[in-house]
Amino acid sequence: MQRRQGRVNAGLLLLLYQISQVGLQNIPSVTLGVLALNIFFFLNPVRPLPEVCISVNEGFYNKNWQRLLLSPVHHVDDWHLYYNMISMLWKGIMLEKKLKSTWFAYIIVVFSVLIGVVYMALEFMLVKILDDPSYEMNCAVGFSGVLFALKVLNNHYNPGRVSSVLGLRISSKYACWVELVAIHLISPGTSFAGHLAGILVGLMYTRGPLKKIMEACAGGIFSMSDPARPRDYYSDFGGATYNNEQRPYGFWFPPNQHSEEEIRRQRLRRFERR
Numbered sequence: 001m002q003r004r005q006g007r008v009n010a011g012l013l014l015l016l017y018q019i020s021q022v023g024l025q026n027i028p029s030v031t032l033g034v035l036a037l038n039i040f041f042f043l044n045p046v047r048p049l050p051e052v053c054i055s056v057n058e059g060f061y062n063k064n065w066q067r068l069l070l071s072p073v074h075h076v077d078d079w080h081l082y083y084n085m086i087s088m089l090w091k092g093i094m095l096e097k098k099l100k101s102t103w104f105a106y107i108i109v110v111f112s113v114l115i116g117v118v119y120m121a122l123e124f125m126l127v128k129i130l131d132d133p134s135y136e137m138n139c140a141v142g143f144s145g146v147l148f149a150l151k152v153l154n155n156h157y158n159p160g161r162v163s164s165v166l167g168l169r170i171s172s173k174y175a176c177w178v179e180l181v182a183i184h185l186i187s188p189g190t191s192f193a194g195h196l197a198g199i200l201v202g203l204m205y206t207r208g209p210l211k212k213i214m215e216a217c218a219g220g221i222f223s224m225s226d227p228a229r230p231r232d233y234y235s236d237f238g239g240a241t242y243n244n245e246q247r248p249y250g251f252w253f254p255p256n257q258h259s260e261e262e263i264r265r266q267r268l269r270r271f272e273r274r
Contacts, residue, residue, distance in 0.1 A: 011078030012042065015085050022089065030105045031092025035085055038143060041073045042081050049074060053139035054116045056123045061136075068116040071141045084143045091150045098157055107153075108146065110214055111201055115145040118197040126193070140191040145198035151176045152202025176202075 016039075024032065046052060052070040059067050075081040096104040119140060126135040155161070155172040163175035170178050176199050184192045204210040 009078035011080075011082035012039070015039070015078075015082045018086060019089065022093075026093070027089070028092060028096035028101060028104075030101045030108065031089065031096050033105075034088055034092065034108060038073050038075065038081060038085055038088075042075055042078070045074055046070055049076065049141055050139065053141040054119065055139040056120045056127070056136040058139065059116065059120050060124070068113045071116060072112045072143050072146055074141050075143070076141065080142055084147060087147045088143065088150075091147065091154055094158070095150060095154055106214065106218060107205075110210075111146050111149045111198075111205075114204075114210075115149060115194070115197045115201050118200055119145065119191070119194050122193040122197055138191070138193070140194040142191075142194075144190075145194045145201075148176060148180070148195050148198030149202035149205070151179075152199055152206060156202075156206040 019027070019035065027035070047070075052067055052074045054067045054071040058064045075084065092104075099107065123135045123138055127133055155175065159172070161172040162169050163172050163179075165175060165178045165182055168178070180192070180195050180199060183190055183195065201210070205214075
């Protein structure tokens with residue numbers, strides 16, 4: 001699993017070229033940070049890959065929980081890094097602008113950890129169903145599980161689109177499932193359970209309770225860090241609202257202190273200065 005040393009990393013160079021073509025100024029901050037973090041750990045791995053990958057044996061039985069954070073940001077080789085980060089680049093640009101940077105960063109962290117947990121649960125189920133203990137040793141590494149979860153979110157927030165998978169036009173609603181099977185058939189060495197874990201976590205967020213749980217946890221964190229802030233800044237909690245307006249993703253905005261007459265006068269003054 002060790003990446004080769006002493007050779008030109010063509011995948012890394014191509015990735016840097018693609019990023020430069022998009023332009024750093026056009027990449028949202030969290031997306032750019034994720035790209036930089038993965039490139040950094042590719043060039044400066046914390047440990048050899050067998051010591052950062054996640055498996056039932058290492059994560060659950062040996063209690064190496066730090067692997068839940070380390071495994072997503074390490075990659076087998078430069079092409080593994082390239083394909084994952086190119087996917088992250090485009091998904092990040094679309095989703096971060098829609099979800100806003102703070103919430104998107106929160107999603108990335110939670111998904112990275114939770115996908116590792118779901119992956120171990122799936123592998124443990126295979127051990128029990130197939131009576132094959134070798135599944136406990138399957139060790140996964142890379143960011144692709146998070147990318148499958150983000151694909152589910154992207155399809156959820158941008159419905160009705162059509163995706164191309166191996167030249168076939170597939171409704172975006174089913175694209176992640178078709179891609180899951182296609183990747184496994186083309187590259188049998190990829191982690192089917194890891195990719196499936198990403199899809200399941202994405203569905204837990206879009207159709208299950210995960211989003212509300214994350215909102216509740218984030219509300220507690222923000223309220224402790226800023227006790228002066230009103231308690232109802234997360235509008236999705238029980239439908240709480242302010243001035244009868246629903247606020248996106250729970251971020252609190254201060255109420256408008258200007259009267260309607262003052263706002264009208266300000267607009268007239270702006271018009272006169274043009």
